[in-house]
Amino acid sequence: MEGFNPQWLGILMFVGFFFLLLTGYPVAFSFAGVSIVFGLIGLAMGAFDFNLLLSLPNSWFGIMSDSTLLAIPFFIFMGAILEKSGLAEELLETVGQLMGPVKGGIALAVVIVGTLLAATTGVVAATIIAMGLISLPTMLKYGYNKGLATGVIIASGTMAQMIPPSIVLVLLSDQFGVSIGDLFAGAIVPGLMLAGAYAAYALLVAYLRPGSAPALPPEARTMSGRTLLLRTLRAFVPPVALILAVLGTIFAGLATPSEAGAFGAIGASILAVANRRMSRKVIADAALATAKTTGLVLMILFASTLFTKVLFGLGSDLLIEEWLTNLPGGFWTFVIVANIVIFLLGIFLEFPEITYIAMPLLVPAAEKVLNTVNEMGAFANEGYTMVWFAIVVAINLQTAFISPPVGFSLFYMQSAVPKEVSTAEIHRSAIPFMIIQLIVLVIVIAFPETVNLLVRLSFQ
Numbered sequence: 001m002e003g004f005n006p007q008w009l010g011i012l013m014f015v016g017f018f019f020l021l022l023t024g025y026p027v028a029f030s031f032a033g034v035s036i037v038f039g040l041i042g043l044a045m046g047a048f049d050f051n052l053l054l055s056l057p058n059s060w061f062g063i064m065s066d067s068t069l070l071a072i073p074f075f076i077f078m079g080a081i082l083e084k085s086g087l088a089e090e091l092l093e094t095v096g097q098l099m100g101p102v103k104g105g106i107a108l109a110v111v112i113v114g115t116l117l118a119a120t121t122g123v124v125a126a127t128i129i130a131m132g133l134i135s136l137p138t139m140l141k142y143g144y145n146k147g148l149a150t151g152v153i154i155a156s157g158t159m160a161q162m163i164p165p166s167i168v169l170v171l172l173s174d175q176f177g178v179s180i181g182d183l184f185a186g187a188i189v190p191g192l193m194l195a196g197a198y199a200a201y202a203l204l205v206a207y208l209r210p211g212s213a214p215a216l217p218p219e220a221r222t223m224s225g226r227t228l229l230l231r232t233l234r235a236f237v238p239p240v241a242l243i244l245a246v247l248g249t250i251f252a253g254l255a256t257p258s259e260a261g262a263f264g265a266i267g268a269s270i271l272a273v274a275n276r277r278m279s280r281k282v283i284a285d286a287a288l289a290t291a292k293t294t295g296l297v298l299m300i301l302f303a304s305t306l307f308t309k310v311l312f313g314l315g316s317d318l319l320i321e322e323w324l325t326n327l328p329g330g331f332w333t334f335v336i337v338a339n340i341v342i343f344l345l346g347i348f349l350e351f352p353e354i355t356y357i358a359m360p361l362l363v364p365a366a367e368k369v370l371n372t373v374n375e376m377g378a379f380a381n382e383g384y385t386m387v388w389f390a391i392v393v394a395i396n397l398q399t400a401f402i403s404p405p406v407g408f409s410l411f412y413m414q415s416a417v418p419k420e421v422s423t424a425e426i427h428r429s430a431i432p433f434m435i436i437q438l439i440v441l442v443i444v445i446a447f448p449e450t451v452n453l454l455v456r457l458s459f460q
Contacts, residue, residue, distance in 0.1 A: 008316070008319075009038055009041060009042055009045075009047065009314045009316065010038075010310075010311045010314045010315075010316020010319070010320075011316060011319075012038065013034055013035070013038045013307070013310070013311060013314075013316070016034045016037070016038070017030055017031065017034045017307075017357075020033065020034065021349070027300055027303075027349075027350075027353050028299040028300050028302070028303040029303070031300070031303035031304050031306065031307045031353075031357075032303040032306055032307075034307065035303075035306045035307045035309070035310045036306075038310055038314070039053070039310045039313070042310070042313065042314050047314060047315075048310065048313045048314055049313060052309055052310075052312075052313045053306075053309060055309075056305065056306060056309060059305050059309070060302055060305065063298075063301060063302070063305070066174065067256070067258050069170070069174065070258040070261070071165070071170050071180065071257040071258045071260075071261040072167055072170055072171075072261075072293075072294055072297060073261075073290050073291075073294045074258065074261025074262050074264065074265045075165045075167065075170070075261045075264065075265075076167070076289065076290045076293050076294065077265045077268075077286055077287070077290040078242075078246075078261065078264040078265045078267070078268040079117070079268075080285070080286035080287075080289040080290055081265070081268040081269055081271075081272055081282065081283075081286045082117075082239065082268050082271070082272075083117075083130055083286075084281075084282045084285045084286045084289070085271075085272040085275070085277035085278060085282050086277055087235070087239065087271060087272060087275060087277060088113075088117055088130055089130070089134050090235045090275075091113055091116065091117075091235045091236060091239060092109065092110075092113045092130075092131060092134050092135055093134070093235075094228075094231050094232055094235040094236060095109040095112055095113050095232075095235075095236065096109040096135065096138065096216075097216075097221060097222065097228060097231075098228060098232055099112075100215060100216030100221050101215050101216065101221065102206075102215055103203075103206040103207065103210055103213055103214060103215050104202045104203045104205065104206025104207075104213040105215055105216065106135060106138060106139050106142075106144065106213075106216065107139070107144070107148060107149070107152045107202035107203075107206070107213055108199050108202055108203065109135070110131060110135050110152050110153055110156050111152060111156045111195055111198045111199045111202065112195075112199075113131065113156075114127060114131060114153070114155075114156025114157055114159055114195075115156065115159055115163060115191070115192075115195045116239060116240065116243065117130070117131070117157075117160070118156075118157075118159035118160040118161075118162070118163035118166070118191075119163045119164065119165070119243045119247075124157060124158050124160045124161060124401065124408070124409060124412065125408075125412045127156075127157040127158075127159075127160045128153060128154060128157030128158070128409055128412040128413055128416065129412055129415060129416045131153045131156065131157055132150075132153050132157075132412075132413055132415075132416030132417060133416050135153065136149055136150065136153060136416065136417060136418070136421075137418065140418070140420070140421075142214060142216060142217065143211065143214050144212065144213055144214070145205075145209070145211075145212035145213065146420075146421055146425050146429070147425060147428055147429040148202065148205055148212055148213055148429070149429075150413060150417065150421060150425065150426050150429040151429030151430055151431075151432060151433050152198060152202055152433070153413060154402050154409050154410065154413050154426070154429065154430050154433065155194075155198050155402060155430070155433035155436070155437070156195070156198060157409065157412070157413075158398050158401050158402050158409045159191065159194065159195060159398070161351065161394060161397055161398040161401060162187055162190065162191045162194065162394055162395065162398050163187065163188075163191040163195075164183075164184035164185075164187055164188065164191075164247055165184060165246065165247065165250075165257070165260075165261065165264070166187065166394070167293075167297075167351075168351045168355075168394055168397060169183045169184060169187055169390075169394060170257065171297070171351065171352060171355040171356075172355060172359070172390045172393060172394060173390070175355055175356070175359035175360065175363060176359070176363055176386050176387075176389075176390045177363075177386075178386050178387050178390060180250070180257040181250045181251060181253075181257065182387045182455050183387060183390055183391065184247060184250060184251070184257075185251055185454040185455045185457075186387050186388070186390075186391045186451040186452065186454065186455045187391055187394060187451075188454050189450045189451065189453065189454060190391055190395060190440065190444050190450055190451065193440050193443070193444075193450065194395075194398075194436070194437060194440050197436045197439070197440060198433065198436065201432065201433070201436060234275075238271050238274075239271070242264060242267045242268065242271065245263070245264075245267065246260045246261070246263060246264040246267070247260075249263065296352070297352050300352045300353055300356060301352070301356055304353070304356035304357055305356070307356075307357065308356070308357075308360050311360075311361075312360075320361050320365075321361070321364055321365045321368070324337065324338070324361075324362070324365035324369075325365050325368050325369055325372075330369070330372075331369055331370075331372075331384075334365070334366070334369045335392075335445060338362055338365075338366070339392065339396050339441075339445075341358065341362075342354065342358065342362075342393055342396045342397065342400070343396050343399065343400045343403075344400075345357075345358055345400070346396065346397045346399070346400025346401060346403075346407075347400045347403050347407055350408060351397055351401075354397065359393075362393075363386075366386065366389050367386065370384055370385070370386065370389070383448035383449055383451070383452040384448055385448070385452065387451060387452070387455060388444075388448045388451045388452060391444065391451045392441065392444060392445055395437065395440065395441045395444060396441060398437060399434060399437040399438060399441060402430045402433060402434055402437070403430065403434050404427040404428075404430060404431065404434075405427060407430065409430070410426055410427055410430060413426050414426055
């Protein structure tokens with residue numbers, strides 16, 4: 001094809017990939033199939049060197065040798081044990097009783113527990129479904145507005161994308177080439193800002209429209225006084241102590257993320273045993289959940305590695321990098337465009353696909369843009385770093401995950417709601433929380449110290 005730039009084959013690869021996804025074809029097979037087809041086309045045009053694929057086994061071996069990724073199954077197993085053993089359910093019920101006398105108290109309890117579960121499970125689907133099955137019937141029973149009830153669960157459950165030890169942050173660390181400890185530290189303040197904003201919104205709605213978020217009636221408060229205090233200490237303190245221990249060992253440099261993950265998995269198992277919740281079924285279910293999630297991530301990673309090999313072999317990465325680094329308006333235009341692209345991808349794809357398909361293209365451009373502006377002195381003292389950019393990506397992905405009409409969190413919620421809650425109500429319920437997340441995203445972009453402050457403090 002005379003006059004045709006083979007770099008455009010990579011752009012067509014993306015089109016083919018999304019077309020296959022829309023047909024319902026599995027993501028990993030879509031990556032691999034499109035890569036093979038366009039690799040052959042490039043080979044026939046003399047635009048692709050087949051020898052590049054000979055390095056594929058070495059790349060896969062390098063992935064399997066990366067100790068960073070060991071943190072994924074450990075953190076998933078830690079959360080799965082807490083969920084399968086019923087400790088997460090007990091935590092939600094206890095905090096619900098504690099906050100019950102307050103208007104909007106159950107919604108506030110959902111935000112608190114959602115944040116804690118996010119710090120233990122790291123898996124969005126598990127958190128949303130668990131809280132939907134446990135807390136939504138209670139909120140609806142006592143007169144909560146359906147939109148507030150479902151929206152607060154969707155938003156709080158999606159915090160698993162953001163709150164350490166998030167699996168998203170582990171994968172972004174690998175792609176950005178920055179420390180997991182830095183990302184975990186950088187995510188804490190933005191994560192707490194999101195949780196605080198959700199809680200404030202729920203309480204504001206309860207204040208302005210008391211009938212939409214009433215307090216639990218006295219007959220529903222089955223625990224009080226000493227009983228509630230003991231139950232709170234038993235259900236609340238140990239998981240919080242485990243989370244602080246896991247993150248603390250990372251921030252203090254006492255353990256690598258993988259070691260801390262192993263410690264967390266053992267700690268969760270000890271908690272289950274101490275509460276007489278451990279059984280062969282709990283172990284088997286937790287192990288199966290861990291294997292499924294880890295296997296999914298690795299399959300996508302292997303297939304996306306083939307995709308990027310072909311993409312880079314065609315030279316399409318250079319074309320995309322040139323577009324991104326030469327945008328009119330420089331740094332801020334790049335930030336805006338990158339966020340729009342990530343947001344749109346996040347609506348249609350889960351985070352592993354985005355991490356492995358978009359980050360290899362965005363990261364080199366981001367490094368180049370940030371290096372350029374820092375050399376010019378434009379943002380040298382403002383903290384616009386790769387860690388900051390990775391946290392911006394994580395918040396953006398979380399926002400996309402709850403965005404109608406096809407955000408994944410909405411479908412997770414749909415699988416857990418009773419029949420009286422319609423799909424349209426679920427989608428509408430996410431809109432206020434989506435706006436809250438966009439506001440927090442803008443704040444983090446404008447004030448990078450929200451990310452960098454704890455990064456500096458945790459390693460001094």
